Amino acid sequence: MSLPRIRKQRKIIDRRALSAAIAQVVADQGALGGRQDVVAALRKALDAGRETLRRRLAKRPGAGHEHANGQAFLIDQLIRVVHDHVIEDIYPAANRSSGERIALLAVGGYGRGEMAPFSDIDIAFITPGKPTSWCEQVIEAILYYLWDLGLKVGHSTRSLDEAVRMAKADLTIRTALLEARFLWGDQDLYDAASAQFWNEIVPGSEGSFVQEKLAERNARHKRMGDSRYVVEPNVKDGKGGLRDLQTLYWMGKYVHRVRSAAELVQKGLFTEKEYRSFRRAERFLLAVRAHLHTIAKRAEDRLTFDLQREVAARMNYADRPGKSAVERFMQFYFLQAKHVGHLTGVFLAQLEEQTAERSRLSDFVSAITPRRTCKVEGYLVEANRIAAPSDDWFQQDPVRLLEIFAIAEREGLEVHPATIRIARRDAALVTAEVRKDRRANDLFMQVLAGRNDPETVLRWMNEAGVFGRFVPDFGKVGGQMQFDMYHHYTVDEHTIRAIGLLSAIERGALKEDHPLASRILQKLGNRRVLFLAVLLHDIAKGRGGDHSVLGADVARKLCPRLGLDAKETELVAWLVRYHLLMSAFAFKRDLSDPKTIIDFVAEVQSLERLRLLTVLTIVDIRAVGPGIWNSWKRQLLADLFDAAQERLRLGHKSHGRAERVAAKKARVRDLLGDKAGLVEDLAEAFADAYWIAEPEDVIALNLPHYAAAQEMQHTLSIHTEYDAALGATLVTVIGDDHPGLFYRIAGAIHLAGGNIIDARIHTNRAGKALDNFVVQDPMGRPFREETQLARLKTSIADALAGKIDMVPRLAKRPLKQMRAENFRIAADVSFDNAASNRFTVIEVNATDRPALLNRLTRALYEQSLLVNSAHITHYGERAVDTFYVTDLTGMKVDSPSRLKKVARALLDAIAAGEGELADAAA
Template structure:
């Protein structure tokens, strides 16, 4: 147990004994339980206040853990003494009435976080007697009445040993058992027999089980130490991983702590120091979590990260927020934990003479040499511990050879890598051979993800490419990105490799079909590596990254053309997704502007593949069929324009061709029916839908006319694009879009795209593409049936969507921590016929409904909309006209629209996302 300074200021054992004795003697009408609880509560509260005060002043989690353990130890001892010696005193106890109270788990290590459970083992020589049952029951009831969360077990020594033999969890708990109060001989007997009857001869099995347990835990919590809301106790790189190493050390080597591991040569003094620093940091964060939330919270969620960072002294700097610096430190500590795990396993192997297949691979007979390295236990290792000093290029060559021959790298070799990182200097970075090896690892057709992750975990990646080192453990403080920048980048490269290997043909058919036709393979891989390389720096990361590419390309052996291609891709790596998701790709101007920027078919191919890799690497469920379909359609239309296949004919000729195609799809229409249909649509209508959709519209409108239906709703589920198309045909009137959006929100449908058409006869033909909350098609029959009812009630005036949506619960508190500066961009260049209004702000219930109501109130006609959500941020794009069907170009009107939308963004949430003054309008005339 760590030394606790002035423990009597937390709780004085002698004074506590006196207080409890007096309470029992003077309890009056109160029961003994009530009397003790009344005296212990203020003692517990005062002790906790003292510990928290010390913790806030020192920022020392170890002190808080040890202090809390001391407080609980003292209370349990005093309570046991008064219970056994006064309340249930036995003048001459038999051997069977002996009792030892032991701390187990984290409490057994004297590492008790402020809100953690208290795990107790009531140890008996045999089965419980009535006397010991009375004592244990009384103790537990008092502890529970104090509000303590007590986990307990009552077992004899024999029961404990028997259960430990068959249950790895109980065995681990007993490994750290500590006597708090009671019979010392009984506890000593348990310790001796546990070592002799349970531990002896079972070391390999225990290690095997703990490593398997660790792997299962990692898998359950997301097998990455770089998730942005990490579990600091159970997650990869967290406290439990450190505990696991100590458990294994205690089990195999009978040590009590780090110092003994250093003495035995298992860890170096520096490695033990890293272990201790990681432990202290994680303890401190955990204590802050418990104090801040008032509960045993182990997840470092978004809503607490900023405050804990502030409490730990992480302040905002130019280009870097305090919370991001705090989380970067956390992820670097998590990485250290991974390094220590590998180092420790290497040391275990060196200690073990027997290497079972289940844990360590069997030695291959003889020593096999391969490209200057050797095979040890089936894994690549070093011929000499001086291999890196003799030739620093070996720091890259080791990983290259391992990848080429599909070999694991021996933990001892990795340990030497981490100890040799200082050899990666300017001279090695300029070495042509080292750069060749790196590029071959990056562009390998075997498994670049595994090799790059090894390079990153070992620290080589960030030292060899210093700009990448700046984004190692760099978090992005939002709800859209799930991983740190370095982890996201490696995932993106993994996606590229899978595309090349043909593993994503079903999910990415277009990218998979064109990847083998590109001429700039090396440039594409380097562009994926560098696309986010400048994240976290002041300025536009795309522009800064493009400059980095110009410097790094020649160093890595790329020629001038390849380097320029990489730089262009990094600069424009967001243009394709922004165009597909935020602009109307049925508008010829959108395609023309996109092609003018991309210019060549080769760049178009590279950009499509890079965009797909980038989005798929953001996090689970970010990529879906709808996004894939939009990107494919943008690619095909741009390709057609580049090859001269679009807008070659005048508008009237193109409309006539479309109508001919539609006529072939409507054999059941006579000439009069078809003529009536063609007379209803304005020219824009015919060029903004494909022939199959137009034929569906024709049937829908004819059916509505025959039934004289005031409202017709048609749903079509498109599973290939993960979207449901909802078409509404009804009389047009101001605010119709807003009411439809409100009905869809009430039904739980998320609008991702919308196209609004008013026909010549004054009827509105509005099409919405919607998904459910998980990003899948909105296709449940019960929800679709409810949607039809909601449309009827909302459009008929029976239901006010505004009132209903206001009753919806607010966003979860952990998401409200994010601030998104409101921004309104008004662009008159993006479309030939419309003004494009882009609204950026924090998402909330009813936001789309409120925005469209505001536009309607300004006399704006909405012709279409694109709705995209990036975590807590929403980007809504509206294609609009004024009441005369023209673009909105008057400056005062633009100002009024902007101010109305900013008010919605800043006031509609009840908790402003940012000050209105932060909002700006960009007007492109």
């Protein structure tokens, strides 16, 4: 195997000119005396070659193969020059023995000729037998020259026999030799090594090689997140990346001894169209990897947020209405990863049939006992796989492109990869006429709302291109990502995962994780409405407007086609339009404020809508990605559901203030047991507002704590309680109330490594402050270790005692995820005086920063505002902090000039935090 012809290769490096320059140095200074000048000449050639390739990549940013081959060519010529210099000038041997021979082999990616600017250079030195002294000297000298050039070299030295023995025992060595390319030195020795590989190592091991490679691939995928749709993919090793394409080629080459990927077509492993898709994906991924290395100035294969924008710009992607350049670039990336997934499926299906190894006995058994094949509605079913009975099956009736997936979902069958290949080829047969076909729409709904495993079948349908053809709006979000840290998957992958979660909850598989949704689904009367709402909730993303509003319009057009009546259609449209409503109320509003529940119920209006919206909200959040769903969110949604359900059933009767307080006191007495008398003992200490605001389990913790602090005359009492149900830690601070208490506690909790996700602030009639904070660590987990809890208490006590110089200490604390530095959220402050009867509600949106909450609450304190409660939500890099405040007289803030001044103070606090962070980074 040799490199493809390189365009204007002497512009990259002129080997003859470089050899002549080195020869002149040797003539003038001698082989040893001129070493530094030889290295300088080699480095000059390397730098010039890299610069030429860099300029070419800038002019043709998508030319991945050309750039990768050019990098390999550059290194080839340098190594050849070094080799010749070493054996001719440093260790010349007039009459070398038969053992004094060396073949240089390029192996691995270098052998394939696919190199990024900072790829490792993998070389194998092959000798006839045990390396002689001359061979060892030559190899060492060559390596020292390459190391002097700053090249990262992976190398091995083996005799012919050693190479055979080690390759038989080690898959990595076998794979490296599979890719071996003659680089320089003794051609006959290379030919002998190649013959031994193909004659002694490969025969009989084809099946095991394929199995081992697939196991290796699966382990790599698991290590990388096991999805090709993660938003910071690894271009080389991630699922759908270069290594997957290389694995296909390795297996094809090992089994069929092909010399290039193009020959896989002749062997029946790819069609011509699939091979073109293979090359297109490979070319794109190689180009992306080249840009990554060039930007990072090192070997970098992960397409991280901080690199995505620059790679998109270098590859000439531009903004479009509703979609930024980086989102367009990443969408194309994921489409290529999707093609790689399809190619893997069809390739392995073909290879499986070609490499099936049977013993004589199994051949005999097969001859007398044919493999059991049956038919289901005209389709062939064998080994739990459903297959089209003929190549033109879908062409005869395109509706069958939906039918096969519906049968597969209903019967729990796998669609044969060869049939997926045919479906992908024929997906264009899904025309407007097919989309209007009643039978086709019924079949699609059977898949979407299937009772077995709609997620897997929809994923097959998506890979085959049928999903996007049948629902063109879904096709538009295929591979589409959102450039933020909150969404872990592309829109289509997120949607399919959400449908899978809904199905799993319905089957009772996630009762422990989702008890509320599990109960609701048992009572639901509009099952298919819910599945359609999950399908459509994000379908209008990337269109340049509010995707909820635009998605509702899509629902109104699509649902009648899918067989829904007018009432069902409007219900789906409402759910899509308001699919973010419940999370906004639950996470950004005070659920103890009756006005919150009244406003939420006014939007929802019916129990069925409430049930549907609750389940939609749960699966939407859970499907965003790992770590997004937690016990705290589950509890807040459950609290909002229960309160809204009660009001919908009982109306205003359920919200009598005195009745609510009395009922809660009764429940607290039950929880307190033999300490129930504390409810009456402390009746004068806490007003009704406290009883309404706090859950009874929190009150049952607060009252004994407060009584003990009072009895022991503590000026400051701090209590921590790990709550397994919430997945968080409750931190209660009791002490003398004084201005600025909240912001000092907030800063102290941050310094102790905690994040406040909810807070309620109370000042009782005796002038004592009782503040409850719900705290998690930066990874969304509770504080529960004794050392963590002790650190929290100490930090708070020191802050309130003035022992901490908080501002500089906070400035030095790093953000929990420095990736947020790659994003800028436009700071925004909004006021709502209608959301509460007693408080002005302030919502602040900003880029997440160290101690943001401390800075905001300090600004509120400096504006003479009292914070009653705070609700903290993070959406990746975006923080949304909501405060319920009054002025010092306990009144709402409604003066426009005052509100403007408060907004300015909050924005200044955000800007100051960003400035401090920038100074710290500098």
